[in-house]
Amino acid sequence: MAPIHGLKAVTTNVGWSVLSKTATFGLKFVTVPILARLLSPEQFGAVAVALTVVQFLAMIGGAGLTSALIVAKDDDIDIVHSVFWANLAMAMAMSLIIYLAAVPLATAMGATEAAGLLRIMAFLIPIQLSGDIAYCILAKRMNFSRDAMWSTISESIAAVVAVAMAYLGYGVWALVVQLFSSAIIRLVGLYFASGYMPRAIMHPRKLVPLLSFSSGVMGSEIANFVTFQSPMIVISRVLGLGDAGAYSVSNRFASIPNQVVLSAVMGVLFPAFSVMGGDRKRRSDALMLSTQVTTVLLAPAMFGLWAVAEPAMLVIFGREWVHAWPVLGLLAFSKALVTPCSTFIPYLKGTGHGRVLFWSAVIRAILTTGAVGLAAAHGGLVEAMIALCVVNAVTLIGYSYVVFRVDKIPFFRGLMTSSKSMISALVMAVCVRLLLQALDGRIENAVLELAIGALVGGVLYALLLLLTERSLLRKLLGLVAARRSGAAA
Structure with missing residues (x-):
């Protein structure tokens, strides 16, 4: 990765990221209220509960290896391939766990009705973790403009599809298709932008130097995830899906300004601070x-x-x-x-x-x-x-x-x-x-x-x-x- 000299590279990449997030969440500013008018609080609550489980296990599946890959000084492509296969293996294991344990997981979170959704949304994990490798390559190059472009395209198309499906009466499936559409389009786009193609190379020994950093990152990311998602679980269990839906809709909307700025700034500042x-x-x-x-x-x-x-x-x-x-x-x-x-x-x-x-x-x-x-x-x-x-x-x-x-x-x-x-x-x-x-x-x-x-x-x-x-x-x-x-x- 080329070194970062001065503030220019950071501000340029922050600009690209903010532009992408502004377009993406500007669209959400319009689509979230539309979906809220077409769907019920219970439907929003069911999807939110299922997504919480999926995101949590996806985070564990990544094991912090992708973050360690960004700060690693060694640009050995074999390490990249090894991280890809390690992530994919963990992702498949997590998906299988969710699929088999969907009913007890949904029941434990106070939303037994979400078990069917949980089985389907389990397949989001391999898609998300596979895309993280291509994103890491772009981040090491500080090439956030490509990520910005594909994030905007994927979120925009997915949002339009979701609104159309909700309007046509597909109910909760509009939200599910939105998640899969966005993840798949972004996956394809990032691989095209990064030029990365996985090869059948796996060297477990080369992952060892990454584990000390990744374990700390994984622990903090899990704790942060609990911070942001535990209110949803608590509300669902204690107050029911109706209040969980009200919380989910309000949180989605209230988070838009934060996500526009923070998700853009944090993605750039992490590699920037690692260099300086x-x-x-x-x-x-x-x-x-x-x-x-x-x-x-x-x-x-x-x-x-x-x-x-x-x-x-x-x-x-x-x-x-x-x-x-x-x-x-x-x-x-x-x-x-x-x-x-x-x-x-x-x-x-x-x-x-x-x-x-x-x-x-x-x-x-x-x-x-x-x-x-x-x-x-x-x-x-x-x-x-x-x-x-x-x-x-x-x-x-x-x-x-x-x-x-x-x-x-x-x-x-x-x-x-x-x-x-x-x-x-x-x-x-x-x-x-x-x-x-x-x-x-x-x-x-x-x-x-x-x-x-x-x-x-x-x-x-x-x-x-x-x-x-x-x-x-x-x-x-x-x-x-x-x-x-x-x-x-």
Whole structure:
């Protein structure tokens, strides 16, 4: 892999990734509400539960070998072939386990009705893990434009197919076909883009050097998966598929801004940090700048969604889902609280702090599962979401302390620098929320109410940003000017 020199390669690849995710999740912004109007909460809940099992076992099947392949210094093609066959073997084993144990797995998650879906969706695992090898090759080359193109094509075609099938009355199968269509198209596209073709070569000894890194990554990824997916399992078991569906739809929509920015940024920052790990100043500058920029972009979107959740739920999803507006708002609020942490996982992963990453992820997973479980058992869905907000507030402090200590950045200085725009976004959202409450009863049109909230919030946040983040804005303008002058030269 060619070395990364300066910020140009990172920002270029982040740009490609963000462009791809913006197109992909922009389409989801349209298709998720359409599917929500055509399908029931129970149907969304059944697919969400089945997908949780599949994604979890797919993660174990990968065993972190693909991440280890990205940071490996050796470009031996035999290692790539060996990882491919190891992943495929694990994928087939996981698929067989799911197929044979579908009923007890679905029952354990409180969704016996999802057993049939689970058997079919088990075959997603080999497709996903096979595509990861081609993605790793592109990542080592820092060629994210090809991945961006095929991700956009696959998600777009799959979303259109899903909406068409739901409209024609295929029900839950629209969501299943969407998952398979996206995975298959992306698989074919990535192999075409990378030029990789598997060969019958398998050297288990060459996998041994990858295992020490991959085991730590796998442990942290499992813990992170538990953090993000345990609320679905808890809600399904304790509150039923109806509430699980409400949570699933709200979470899908509330996650769109995060997925647009974070999935793009994290995919690029991981290999970038792995290269600059020995240069502390360069690494620290990249960490703080990337953290500030992602917070500036994400915090207002998430807190803003909390502020306008009630009219947004009615306008976007319709009256059938309007009861779930507090869930949408609280999910957005919980995600907003951890926006400064968005770059911490790729930082710890890329700089080789696997043990720190693992234990941080484990503690967060335990706190999330325990808090949401207790709140759901003694309250309901809204109380579970409030508990998630509390856990994420603790996560912000904990992750910030760990990462700033690893990078030798003073804690309070680092926390204030990274969280300044988040505080501005929170102030903006509270003002918008109070304004909409004051206008309650005076405006009968939910679309107009949503438009007023968005307009006032946008103007207010822009003013607060100019007051509090002038140094960051000057730095970003300087980077843009430098890139333009370099392009002109």
